[in-house]
Amino acid sequence: MNCHSCGAPLAATARFCHKCGAQVGGTHTSGWRAGLPWGVAGAAVGALITLIALRTAPRSRLPAPSMLPAPDISQMSPEERATRLYNRVMTLHTQGKADSAEFFLPMALQAYAMLPALDVDARYHIGVLDLTSGNAAAALAQADTIRRAVPTHLFAFMLRARGLELERDTAGARRAYRDFLTHEAAERTRQRPEYGEHAENLDAFHRQATAAAAAKATRGG
Ligand SMILES: [Zn+2]
Ligand SMILES: [Zn+2]
Structure with missing residues (x-):
């Protein structure tokens, strides 16, 4: 498929x-722990x-x-x-x-x-929906909002890389990949619940970020 x-x-x-x-x-x-009264x-x-x-x-x-x-x-x-x-x-x-x-x-x-x-996880979901619909600008806006709330949150780098790729901004996407790798180890030790829920997405993104870094090195930038 x-x-x-x-x-x-x-x-x-x-x-x-x-x-x-x-x-x-x-x-x-459903990762919601805020617990609004149901049905209101x-x-x-x-x-x-x-x-x-x-x-x-x-x-x-x-x-x-x-x-x-x-x-x-x-x-x-x-x-x-x-x-x-x-x-x-x-x-x-x-x-x-x-x-x-x-x-x-x-x-x-x-x-x-x-x-x-909206918490960070909700904003990530919205950003992924935006990407799915091809709306790179909206996904990048969610990435920025996440970054303002939690400057090193990995979801911000992920949305940013995907959004910039959609916009064919290869250099910008590479920066986002690099930022992800820079902050990944420290962030993942924080055990944020949303990281656990999206562990496979994080692992997949890690592989792509590593590959992107390797490709850049091979091509000499
Ligand atoms: Zn989620
Ligand atoms: Zn797709």
Whole structure:
């Protein structure tokens, strides 16, 4: 299979798109610990999502019922709902189901936009969604926001590298790869929960950053 937005060939067993960082398999757990009271904003979010779906989806683009396991989203917190939509988009994306991924992507971004607060992990999810939709500028904005909050957070370097690659800024992407490698060891010893949840993405990015550094050395810069 191929990544539909970046075109990278993906192994059937891939857990992520190695090119654009999109997660595969939907195994990302809901990492929300803030614990907003469940259902407070949930009903409103659900109503809006339904409204968006009804208004924006031509009948032919509605996903087949078989693709919708229909989780009981009425029982989810807004944060869980956003995470679930993120996972749904990433799963569809890496399964090559471009139309379905595009259908859910705006809903996922909308769900994040309605959260009262965004932590670093949420901003990373938003940035990956932005990359999946080809919106490099939005992903770079999330990278900047993460960097302002936590200057050496690895997710900022990851989003930055991917966003700059999308913009064909090879030199800038290399700097981001290098910054990632510079801070990786110290950052990963901090045991941030989001690092555990995205360990495979971090490992994959490490391999790519190392390869990029080696390629640069071979080419003499
Ligand atoms: Zn991709
Ligand atoms: Zn996450």
